[in-house]
Amino acid sequence: MNDQAANLRRHFDKTAKSNRTKTISIISGKGGVGKSNIALNFSLELIKNDKKVLLFDLDVGMGNIDILLGLHAKRTIIDMFQEQISIHDIIETGPNGLSYIAGGSGLNHFFTMNSREQAYFFEQYYSLMKLYDYIIFDIGAGATADSLFFVLASNECIVVTTPEPTSITDAYGMIKHVLHEQPDMPIRVIMNRSISQMDGTKSLERLQQVVFRFLQIEIEMMGIIPDDANVSHAVRRQVPFVLLNDKTAVSKAMKQLTINYLSGANSGNKITPVSFVQRLKQLLTARGNG
Ligand SMILES: Nc1ncnc2c1ncn2[C@@H]1O[C@H](COP(=O)(O)OP(=O)(O)OP(=O)(O)O)[C@@H](O)[C@H]1O
Ligand SMILES: [Mg+2]
Numbered sequence: 097m098n099d100q101a102a103n104l105r106r107h108f109d110k111t112a113k114s115n116r117t118k119t120i121s122i123i124s125g126k127g128g129v130g131k132s133n134i135a136l137n138f139s140l141e142l143i144k145n146d147k148k149v150l151l152f153d154l155d156v157g158m159g160n161i162d163i164l165l166g167l168h169a170k171r172t173i174i175d176m177f178q179e180q181i182s183i184h185d186i187i188e189t190g191p192n193g194l195s196y197i198a199g200g201s202g203l204n205h206f207f208t209m210n211s212r213e214q215a216y217f218f219e220q221y222y223s224l225m226k227l228y229d230y231i232i233f234d235i236g237a238g239a240t241a242d243s244l245f246f247v248l249a250s251n252e253c254i255v256v257t258t259p260e261p262t263s264i265t266d267a268y269g270m271i272k273h274v275l276h277e278q279p280d281m282p283i284r285v286i287m288n289r290s291i292s293q294m295d296g297t298k299s300l301e302r303l304q305q306v307v308f309r310f311l312q313i314e315i316e317m318m319g320i321i322p323d324d325a326n327v328s329h330a331v332r333r334q335v336p337f338v339l340l341n342d343k344t345a346v347s348k349a350m351k352q353l354t355i356n357y358l359s360g361a362n363s364g365n366k367i368t369p370v371s372f373v374q375r376l377k378q379l380l381t382a383r384g385n386g
Contacts, residue, residue, distance in 0.1 A: 100245055101244070101245040101248040101249055101277070104245055104248075104249035105219065105244065105248060105249040105278075106250050107218050107222075107249075108250060108251060109251070116229065117224070117225050117228050117229060117230070118230050118231070118251050118252070119128075119206070119230075119231045119232075119249070119250045119251045119252075119253065120230060120231070120232050120233070120250060120251065120253070120254060121233045121234070121235055121246060121247040121250040121252075121253045121254070122135040122138075122232060122234050122235060122253075122254050122256060123235045123247055123253055123254070123255055123256070123270055123274075124133060124237070124255060124256045124257060124263075124266070124267060124270065125255075125263065125265070125266025125268070125269050125270040126237075126257070126258075126262060126263045126266040126267070127237025127269045127386075128237065129256050129257055129258050129263055129288055129289070130256055130258070130288040130289065130321070130326060130327070131234060131235070131237075131256045131335075132153075132155070132160050132164060132234050133164065133327055133337070134235075134254075134256055134286060134288065134321070134350075135151060135161070135232055135234040135364060136159050136161060136164055136165070136234075136336050137192055137336050137337055137338045137347075137350050138232070138254075138350065138354060139151045139196075139230070140191070140192060140336055140338050140339065141338060141351055141353075141354035142195060142229070142230055142290060142351055142354060142358075143193060143194060144194050144351075145194075145354060145355070145358055147229040147230055147358075148195075148227060148228045148229045148230070149194060149228060149229065149230045149231075150187065150195045150196065150197065150224060150227075150228045150230070150232070151190075151195070151196040151197070151199055151232050152196070152197045152201030152233050152234070152271060153196065153234050153320035154199060154234060154235050154236065154246055154314055155199040155235070155236030155237075155244055157235060157245060159192075159200065160199070161196055161198065161234060162198050162199075163334065164331060164334065164336065165190050165191070165196075165334065165335075165336070166334030166335065167187045167188065167190060169186075169197075169198030170188070170190075170201070171185065171186040171198070172186065172199065173186060173197060173199075174196050175216075176220065177209075177213055177216070180216070180272075180332070182220065182223070183197075183221070183223065183224060184223070184263065186198075189210065191336065191339055192339070194236060195228070199234070199236070200294070203257070210255060217274075218258045222294060225298045227230065227316065231245055233247070233250065238385065239371075244273075244277075247274060247279065247312045248274065248277050249280045249339065250281075251282075252281065252282040252283070252284065253274060253281055253282070253283050253284070254283075254284050254285075254286060254287045254318060255267050255270060255271055255283060255284070255286070255315075256285075256286050256288050257285065257286075257287060257299075257303070258287070258288050258289040258290075259287060259289070259290055259291070259296060259299035260297055262300060264302070264303055267285070267303065268303065268306055268307065270306055271283055271311070271315065272307075272311060273312075273313055275313055279313070282316070283313075283315040283316065284314055284315065284316045284317075284318035284357075285300060285303060285304075285316070285317060285318055285349075286318050286319050286320075286321060286353070287299055287300045287319075287320045287321065288321045289322070289323040290320045290321065290322055290323060291320065291322075291323055292322075293322075296318060296320030296321075296322075298321065300317050302319075318353060318356075318357065319349065319352070319353030319356065319357075320349065321346060321350065321353070322345045322346055322349055324337075324344060324345050324346035324347075326340070326344040326346050327346055328346070329380065332368070337350075337351055361367075
C-alpha cells in the first residue's frame with residue numbers, strides 16, 4: 097500500500113478506535129450494479145436503527161446521491177478546500193436526518209491533495225468523529241487509483257455484485273486487488289438483483305469459494321437483494337426505495353440485511369460453504385497432495 101493510503105488508514109483507524117466511527121466503502125468491479133442505491137438505502141436503514149450516518153459521495157465523475165434524493169447540494173468537498181470552510185458547512189441534510197456530502201465533477205482534485213490540504217482534510221475529518229457512528233463512502237464505477245486510497249483506508253468494504261458472471265468476475269478482480277493491497281481488510285459481499293433467494297445464495301457461495309481457493313481469504317456473505325422493479329421506480333421518483341414503500345421485497349431485504357449487519361449475525365460464519373473438510377482439501381490440493 098502506498099504512503100498516502102497508509103497515512104489515511106492510520107487516521108481512519110485511529111478515529112475508529114477512539115470514537116467508534118466506522119468508515120465503510122461501498123465498491124464493485126463492474127459499474128451500474130446498484131452501489132449508490134445500496135449505499136443510500138443502507139444508510140437510511142442504519143438511521144432507522146438509531147445510528148448516526150454520514151454518506152459521502154466519492155463518485156469522481158458524476159455524483160448521484162443528489163439525484164437519487166431529488167435534491168441539489170449547494171456545496172461539495174471542493175468548496176471546502178477552495179474557500180477553506182468547515183466540513184460541517186458542506187454537509188447537506190437529506191430525509192430522516194441523513195447527512196451527506198455531495199460528489200460531482202471536480203472531485204478528482206480531492207484525490208491529489210498536497211500535504212497542506214491533506215492536513216486540513218484530516219483536521220476537518222476528526223471533527224466529524226463525535227457526530228457519526230458510520231461514514232459511508234459511495235465509490236464511483238471503476239474506482240480510480242485515487243479513490244482507491246479511500247477504499248484501502250476504510251475500516252471495511254462492502255462489495256456489491258449481481259449474479260451475472262461478468263459482474264462476479266469483476267467483483268473478484270476488485271476483491272483481489274483490495275486484498276493484495278490490504279490483506280486484513282474485512283470484506284462483505286451483497287448479491288444484488290437476485291432472481292431468487294436460491295440463485296443469490298448460489299452465486300454468493302461460488303464467489304466465496306473462488307476467493308477462498310485463490311486468495312485463502314474468507315469473505316462474508318452480507319445479504320441478498322432481489323431484483324425488484326421498485327428500485328427503478330424509486331429512482332425515477334427520486335425517492336429512496338426504503339422510504340417510498342417499506343413493504344416491497346427490496347425494502348424488506350434491505351431492512352433485514354441491516355439488522356443482520358448490526359447484530360453481527362453473519363460474523364461468526366464468514367464462509368458457510370467452506371467447511372473444515374473442504375478447507376483441508378483445498379490446502380492439500382494447493383500443496384499438490386490432493
Ligand atoms: N435490486 C435491484 N432491482 C432492480 N433494479 C436495480 C436494483 N438495483 C439497482 N437496479 C437498477 O440499476 C440502476 C443503477 O443503480 P446504481 O446507480 O445504484 O448503480 P451503481 O453501482 O451506483 O452505478 P455506478 O457504477 O454508475 O455508480 C438503478 O437505477 C436501477 O435501475
Ligand atoms: Mg453509483
